[in-house]
Amino acid sequence: MDSTPDSGAQPRRRFLTEAAAGAVGACCAAVPLASGLVAWLDPLSRNSGAGDWIQVGGLSSVPDDGTPVRVAVISGRSDAWTRDNAVPVGVVYLRRTAPSQVVALHSVCPHAGCFIDYQTDRKAFFCPCHDSTFAVDGSINDPRSPSPRSMDTLAVEVRGESVWLRFQNFRSGIPAKVALT
Amino acid sequence: MKKLVQWIDQRTGVAGLLHEVLFERIPGGARWRYVWGSTLSFCFFVQILTGVVLWMAYSPSANSAWESVYYIQHEMTGGWFLRGLHHYVAQAMHVLLVLHLLQVIIDGAYKAPREVNYWFGVVLLLLTLGLGLTGYLLPWDQKGFGATKVATSLVGIVPIIGPPLQKLVVGGSDYGHHTLTRFFALHAGVLPGLMIASIAAHVALFRKHGITAKQPYRKPEANFWPDQVLMDGVACLAVLASVVYLTVRHHGAELHAPADPTLPFNAARPEWYFLFLFEFLKLDFLTQWFGHQGELVGAIIIPGIIMGILAGMPFIGGWRLGHRFNLGFLGAVLVGALLLTVKSMRSDANNPGFQAALAQAQVDADRMVSLIKTAGGIPREGAVSLLKQDPATVGPRLFAQHCASCHRYGGHDGLGLVSAESPSAPDLRGFGSSSWLRGLLTADQVTNLSYYGGTKFRTGKMVRYVQEKLPARMAKNPGALDDLIEAVVAEADLPANRASAGARLQRVEAGRTHVATTFGCTDCHAFRKADEDATAPTLTGWGSRAWMVRLISDPTHADFYGSRNDRMPSYLKDGRLTEREIGLIVDWIREDTAPATWLKPVATSR
Numbered sequence: 001m002d003s004t005p006d007s008g009a010q011p012r013r014r015f016l017t018e019a020a021a022g023a024v025g026a027c028c029a030a031v032p033l034a035s036g037l038v039a040w041l042d043p044l045s046r047n048s049g050a051g052d053w054i055q056v057g058g059l060s061s062v063p064d065d066g067t068p069v070r071v072a073v074i075s076g077r078s079d080a081w082t083r084d085n086a087v088p089v090g091v092v093y094l095r096r097t098a099p100s101q102v103v104a105l106h107s108v109c110p111h112a113g114c115f116i117d118y119q120t121d122r123k124a125f126f127c128p129c130h131d132s133t134f135a136v137d138g139s140i141n142d143p144r145s146p147s148p149r150s151m152d153t154l155a156v157e158v159r160g161e162s163v164w165l166r167f168q169n170f171r172s173g174i175p176a177k178v179a180l181t
Numbered sequence: 182m183k184k185l186v187q188w189i190d191q192r193t194g195v196a197g198l199l200h201e202v203l204f205e206r207i208p209g210g211a212r213w214r215y216v217w218g219s220t221l222s223f224c225f226f227v228q229i230l231t232g233v234v235l236w237m238a239y240s241p242s243a244n245s246a247w248e249s250v251y252y253i254q255h256e257m258t259g260g261w262f263l264r265g266l267h268h269y270v271a272q273a274m275h276v277l278l279v280l281h282l283l284q285v286i287i288d289g290a291y292k293a294p295r296e297v298n299y300w301f302g303v304v305l306l307l308l309t310l311g312l313g314l315t316g317y318l319l320p321w322d323q324k325g326f327g328a329t330k331v332a333t334s335l336v337g338i339v340p341i342i343g344p345p346l347q348k349l350v351v352g353g354s355d356y357g358h359h360t361l362t363r364f365f366a367l368h369a370g371v372l373p374g375l376m377i378a379s380i381a382a383h384v385a386l387f388r389k390h391g392i393t394a395k396q397p398y399r400k401p402e403a404n405f406w407p408d409q410v411l412m413d414g415v416a417c418l419a420v421l422a423s424v425v426y427l428t429v430r431h432h433g434a435e436l437h438a439p440a441d442p443t444l445p446f447n448a449a450r451p452e453w454y455f456l457f458l459f460e461f462l463k464l465d466f467l468t469q470w471f472g473h474q475g476e477l478v479g480a481i482i483i484p485g486i487i488m489g490i491l492a493g494m495p496f497i498g499g500w501r502l503g504h505r506f507n508l509g510f511l512g513a514v515l516v517g518a519l520l521l522t523v524k525s526m527r528s529d530a531n532n533p534g535f536q537a538a539l540a541q542a543q544v545d546a547d548r549m550v551s552l553i554k555t556a557g558g559i560p561r562e563g564a565v566s567l568l569k570q571d572p573a574t575v576g577p578r579l580f581a582q583h584c585a586s587c588h589r590y591g592g593h594d595g596l597g598l599v600s601a602e603s604p605s606a607p608d609l610r611g612f613g614s615s616s617w618l619r620g621l622l623t624a625d626q627v628t629n630l631s632y633y634g635g636t637k638f639r640t641g642k643m644v645r646y647v648q649e650k651l652p653a654r655m656a657k658n659p660g661a662l663d664d665l666i667e668a669v670v671a672e673a674d675l676p677a678n679r680a681s682a683g684a685r686l687q688r689v690e691a692g693r694t695h696v697a698t699t700f701g702c703t704d705c706h707a708f709r710k711a712d713e714d715a716t717a718p719t720l721t722g723w724g725s726r727a728w729m730v731r732l733i734s735d736p737t738h739a740d741f742y743g744s745r746n747d748r749m750p751s752y753l754k755d756g757r758l759t760e761r762e763i764g765l766i767v768d769w770i771r772e773d774t775a776p777a778t779w780l781k782p783v784a785t786s787r
Contacts (some may be wrong), residue, residue: 023701046353046354047493060755063750077355079355082457112462115327115445115449116445120586128449128538129459146463148474171338173211173335173476174477
């Protein structure tokens, strides 16, 4: 390693050269890396924009005997470059609890995100993936049910004859109900 | 020739390299147990080759991914075979990885100084699983979409970094174009790139340390070439033969109908090599022991501990009895995974709901193909837009959701699921046909659960008429009932009867007079003319599309049941269904579903 004439004789200069080589190399790597990283992180700076009030149907479309009815929530949605003015953004179960009171239960399972099915003959909700079961009001009705929480409810307002709700998605697999943004 | 070889060798050293590759020493000679690494390299080579060609035909976006895979599968020459090879070789790789890992652990090839080499092997195992997971989504069909929703939800439960990581993996808050572009970049770029680098390091380190020969030696030391190369080649050929067999037998890989997030998909399952993990999350002890944290423990912590022990095996192997522990641990994990896989498959096989959903998925997939063939291609809005207009696809689903709590269709809910509860309204399969009507007009059938058995009309006028008056009137004029049935069924104008309508005309004419005279139907029903005194549903247009749509829209209308209506909701009046949706149910019940009747075939320029 002592074959170079200046090494040893000028250790200070040698250190500067090494540091400079390292810095130049780091700069060359950092710019493309950072440009990629910033663009890759883009989704973090975007919010779903969910939470607006959306009309989901007439009050009369919800059976008055408390049976849940499955309803697609139709709203505007941007998926990257595609803009749709009226597409299904999610699916909820609407259930009447009083003559003009409606509860909305999210169809996505709080366990692992599968689509919860309502079973008419059992009068209960059932997730076909990991067998989570929920009572008709969305609560966990079996201690062996793997879901960490009851089905997620959404804010509902009955305005005259129509049902409105604020649609949101929630994180699954945790006991707390936390909205995805 | 020799000169040319020399010229190249002097400039590249290729002969020495070749010599090193082929004349690797194998103490104890060639053996079958050493073939697994080579079969895996071969599989990876096939995946690169088939994958690059698939890439040339694949389009990752939410409204073109399924469509481009459809094109590969059903239109491209040899496309199904190419896709089948890629699919089944991926499955073979998972099997071969387990065999390779077993051989390495049993032979002690993971111990010092080969730790780093072994770790590259563990990394390759994870990369292969990652390729399987990302590849499953790319067709954007029902099962890939369903499985990916679960897999990405599991990412989200990791504490602290989970939620942002999930967003980065999904490419936003919701599934869409960027989920596909990101998964595709991982599947075709990042993961294979890492894989190539890891394989290079894995093989280089293998060469550096030499083979871990199995003791005792059976034969004298030999070179890699030619005995071991032949064995490796035969093993690769056997893998290829199995894969080609599976590909041809199943006509390539399965392609379900395109993903539709608005529909429940009750047959969502991961690929079979992830089933053990899927089933593991269903085990009771997770919720019983860990409560709300059960999923975190089951999906992240326990698999993490198992991977940690697997990676720590070179150290454990150095302890007294450590090697035996490693053997026992790996054996226990593999047997456990096998048992869970069997359990999962058996519980699905015995689950009528799952089986019905699986059969429905097959029906949807076939239907999708025939719709595209009829339309002459896929409209720009995507394949789902065809399914959404299709009575045969949407009809039974709407029926199951809105009608099947009271009605049945051929005994089931429209989607093949048989309820334990007895129906409280008629079975509508074949409604409008002569066999359906004949059953209604038969004394011992009219009170069946398939007709009025579950309704309040069980004790009503119509049942009394069929049981008490009808037999006498039939006896008076044999053959008149057949004509009557022809006349009423002619009102329905079912597509199935249209071809023979001309031949029936005479009997229809005769039957029309019997309706009023011989049988006195018009005492209660209106038939082919206005009748203000009618108290029962009109028979004018009975079973026709318009009649059925009107009935479902509002059964309490005076033309139908009026105030005598028994529990049936007014679907249109109450806003439960749109007129279009009611039409889709009706078209399906009337079996008016031929694509040509509602699809406008693409005009050809010729």
